[in-house]
Amino acid sequence: xxAADSLRTFNQRAVLAALRAGGMASRAELAEAVGISKPTAxxxxxxxxxxxxxxxxxxxxxxxxxxxxxxxxxxxVARFLLIELNQNRTRLALVPVAVPADDEAVxxxxxxxxxxxxxxxxxxxxxxxxxxxxWAAVASVPGVVDDEQGRCLFCHQVPWAPGExxxxxxxxxxxxxxxxxxxxxxxxxxxxxxxxxGDDFLLVDSGDGLGSAAMIGGHLHRAAGPFSGELxxxxxxxxxxxxxxxxxxxxxxxxxxxxxxxxxxxxxxxAGAIVGAALNTLGLARVVLTGALAELAPARLQxxxxxxxxxxxxxxxxxxxxxxxxxxRALGLHQAVHTALLDRTDNWRYPCRVTAA
Numbered sequence: 001x002x003a004a005d006s007l008r009t010f011n012q013r014a015v016l017a018a019l020r021a022g023g024m025a026s027r028a029e030l031a032e033a034v035g036i037s038k039p040t041a042x043x044x045x046x047x048x049x050x051x052x053x054x055x056x057x058x059x060x061x062x063x064x065x066x067x068x069x070x071x072x073x074x075x076x077v078a079r080f081l082l083i084e085l086n087q088n089r090t091r092l093a094l095v096p097v098a099v100p101a102d103d104e105a106v107x108x109x110x111x112x113x114x115x116x117x118x119x120x121x122x123x124x125x126x127x128x129x130x131x132x133x134x135w136a137a138v139a140s141v142p143g144v145v146d147d148e149q150g151r152c153l154f155c156h157q158v159p160w161a162p163g164e165x166x167x168x169x170x171x172x173x174x175x176x177x178x179x180x181x182x183x184x185x186x187x188x189x190x191x192x193x194x195x196x197x198g199d200d201f202l203l204v205d206s207g208d209g210l211g212s213a214a215m216i217g218g219h220l221h222r223a224a225g226p227f228s229g230e231l232x233x234x235x236x237x238x239x240x241x242x243x244x245x246x247x248x249x250x251x252x253x254x255x256x257x258x259x260x261x262x263x264x265x266x267x268x269x270x271a272g273a274i275v276g277a278a279l280n281t282l283g284l285a286r287v288v289l290t291g292a293l294a295e296l297a298p299a300r301l302q303x304x305x306x307x308x309x310x311x312x313x314x315x316x317x318x319x320x321x322x323x324x325x326x327x328x329r330a331l332g333l334h335q336a337v338h339t340a341l342l343d344r345t346d347n348w349r350y351p352c353r354v355t356a357a
Contacts, residue, residue: 011036015044016053020099020338024057024072045071052077052133053097073098078131081174082106082333083124083139084184085166087157087208089113090120092127093330094134097338103191103330117160121173130175137170138180138337140329142209145183146226152181153226156244157208180340182333185229186220189213191332192288192325202284204231204275205327206260206292209244210252212275214282221282231278232256236270257292265303272307285314286321294324 014034019025025033031041048054054071075098082093084107092109093100100106109127114120143155143162150167152158171179182190189203192215199218205211210232214221221228232252239249251274253259254267275287287308289301296304305322309315 011040012044012047015041015048019054019071019073024070026070029070052079077133079133079135080334080337081128081131081134081137081177082330082337083137083170084329084333085120085139085141085158085161086113087142090124092124094128094131095330095334099194100330100334103326103328106330113158115160117164117169120160121169124170125173128174130177134175134177136178136180136337136341137174138182138333138340139166139170140182140184140187140333141166142184142207144226144230145181147182147186150179150181154245178341180337182336183211183213183226184329185211186213187329187332187336188290188327189215189288189332190220190335191328191330192290193218194331194335195328198286200284201286201288202275202278202282203288203290204293205290206255207257210255212278214278214284216282216284231274234274236267236274239267239270255293260292260296268300268304269307272304272309273311275308276311279308279312279314279320285312285318287323289322289324290327294326 011034015030018030018033022033027042027045028038030045031038034041045054049056049071052074055074055076057070057072073096075096077096078094079097080095082095084091089110090113091107093106094108095106111123111127114123141152141155141161142157144153145151146153151163151165152161155161166181167179170181171177185203185205188205192201192203193199198215200216202212202214212229212231214229232255233243233245233247233250235247235249236251236254237249239254241253242248243250243253251271254263255271279285279287293304301324308322309320312320314320
């Protein structure tokens with residue numbers, strides 16, 4: 001029985017992955033894509049239809065016989081609550097299982113971020129309550145975040161966040177649904193990967209702070225501890241501005257969005273050297289610049305690119321790519337909660353439970 005359940009689970013996940021990759025497919029097409037029999041594919045699709053995960057689409061096929069009824073992720077009923085916790089404002093989006101088409105358009109609710117955890121939880125509850133049919137919530141959080149435990153360890157942007165069990169706080173505020181917490185730059189990197197930006201890159205983002213996250217082999221790079229990608233807290237020699245982390249001269253004090261437009265060429269050179277060193281350490285040859293970095297004036301952006309290239313060994317041995325791109329936070333959050341619902345359960349069901357403690 002255990003082996004049969006394991007195979008069934010594998011097939012169910014494979015069908016969902018095929019739908020996520022292709023957008024829409026018939027039962028026969030899913031059977032071929034996954035490598036299972038048509039009756040098995042049909043049974044899985046029927047279960048997903050009954051659960052509200054997918055919906056049937058109109059068929060464009062013509063000809064004799066019964067036309068195929070393709071299915072796609074349900075695009076009508078809000079199932080996931082996406083949350084962006086930020087220094088000044090909190091943004092919310094209620095989205096269906098279908099992948100968001102417009103990353104910015106989905107954020108329909110926002111409120112000023114309060115200065116205590118209890119006030120923030122109350123504002124969150126007031127904004128959305130406990131929506132009927134909601135399956136899960138997922139939040140991007142700035143600072144140093146332990147994704148596995150759902151806790152923020154350090155965050156000078158949101159001083160009340162460190163030490164809080166954010167996963168439990170959010171879940172209680174929105175009706176007890178399963179909740180996922182992800183560090184915000186990791187969210188952005190995941191979103192770019194889902195958007196087709198490749199399997200291997202280092203994303204560097206400038207906003208209220210400065211951080212990075214790496215995608216390697218199609219997966220978020222995960223270190224033994226929660227400090228992965230903290231380029232912003234690398235000290236730059238000769239710089240004495242106090243950082244929120246308690247150190248002086250951190251790169252974040254030079255290139256976070258509020259100060260980026262006032263930084264000089266030496267600051268950009270220092271940033272390029274640090275990013276290049278990260279590429280050398282991780283063995284990557286591609287950088288994606290987002291946030292305020294993507295909005296730099298052309299000459300300053302070229303200076304930063306030249307500094308990264310000059311520091312990266314991959315550029316001397318071949319070539320590197322340095323791209324600018326928009327933030328894709330909603331797409332990253334959507335992928336994170338979708339993956340969690342599939343992978344963080346003992347008994348696979350959709351909708352299903354994510355461990356909340």
